[in-house]
Amino acid sequence: MVTTVVTRAGLALALASALALALAGLGYRWSWWGVAASFSILRASAFAAAGVAVLALVGIGLAAAGRRWPALIIAVVALAVALVVVWIPRNLQAVARSVPAIHDISTDTDNPPAFVAIAARRAGAPNPAAYDGPEVAAQQKKGYPDLGPVTLPAPPDRVLTAAEALARRLGWEIVAVVPAEGRLEATATTSWFGFKDDVVVRVTPAGTGSRVDVRSKSRVGRSDLGVNAKRIRALLAELSGRLPT
Numbered sequence: 001m002v003t004t005v006v007t008r009a010g011l012a013l014a015l016a017s018a019l020a021l022a023l024a025g026l027g028y029r030w031s032w033w034g035v036a037a038s039f040s041i042l043r044a045s046a047f048a049a050a051g052v053a054v055l056a057l058v059g060i061g062l063a064a065a066g067r068r069w070p071a072l073i074i075a076v077v078a079l080a081v082a083l084v085v086v087w088i089p090r091n092l093q094a095v096a097r098s099v100p101a102i103h104d105i106s107t108d109t110d111n112p113p114a115f116v117a118i119a120a121r122r123a124g125a126p127n128p129a130a131y132d133g134p135e136v137a138a139q140q141k142k143g144y145p146d147l148g149p150v151t152l153p154a155p156p157d158r159v160l161t162a163a164e165a166l167a168r169r170l171g172w173e174i175v176a177v178v179p180a181e182g183r184l185e186a187t188a189t190t191s192w193f194g195f196k197d198d199v200v201v202r203v204t205p206a207g208t209g210s211r212v213d214v215r216s217k218s219r220v221g222r223s224d225l226g227v228n229a230k231r232i233r234a235l236l237a238e239l240s241g242r243l244p245t
Contacts, residue, residue: 007059007071010078013052017085020045029194035220038193042089049085056082092225099226100143102136103127106215107149107232109137113202113215117176118185122198125219129198144229150236152243153209156182159243160203163212166238172199188216188231195220197228201235212239 024041027033033041059075062068104127106112115122115129122129140147152159156179163184164177172186175198182203187196195218202213214235216228 003059003062003066003068003071006055006062007075007078010052010056010059011074011081014049014056014078014081014085017045017049017052018081020048021085021088025192025194029192035193042092046086046089049082053079053082053086095225096223099223099229100139101223102132102139102143103218103221103224103228104132104136104215105140105144105147105217105224105228105232106131106137106213107147107236108202108213108215109140113183113200113213115185115198115200115215115217116178116183118187118198118200121175121187122219127217127219127221129217131215140229147229147232149211149213150240151206151209151211152239154243156203156205156210159210159212159239160184160201162239162242163201163203163235166235166242167199167201170235182210190227197224197231199231199235212236 020041024038024045027041028035028038056075056079060072060079063072063075112131114131119129154162160177160179160182164174167174167184167186170188172188174184174186176183176185178184184199184201184203186199186201188199189196197216197218199214199216202215204211204213214232216231218224218228
């Protein structure tokens, strides 16, 4: 009887902590609460899951000692769920520590592409549309020394068209495409929290080809967990694959 209660309680609590973890992001995405509350729920779910893991281990011991195999399976599942709930926030924390605590990334830090059409959408956002400046540029160069513009053999209009097609395929919201200025502006939304990151692609003539610069900036948060740099790398890699250098 005790074994059954312990193992079933462990599974129920493990599932509850997993639900809380999921809602930490989805609640922000659905505008139920702010980002600070989301991160508090995230931390609370991890601490709760750590306690559940201990309870699941007790259940595993009781079930194994009493040869209660169905109860043992329940306890093992509860432990697995709890460990996943603990691991996700811990992994996010580890990623945050491994990248610069910045959120404005550009392939050109001396003359970063500017947000024009998107500027109005960022009005009131914690992170303004203006570039964050030399200090952030220095942190970026130290943390992401590989990031820089690419030169492609195609003319600017073709490159811009390819960039727009890629942005649409990636699910970004296209805000503006201005061929005369070689500018594309779009907004990418993260899958879990629904964070809005704005992207501007600038294509300029370079000899017989084109130079491509990309800037990606989060609307909220201090650290972007490396998402903006990853997004820029992915876009440039795709463009280079379609329009080989």
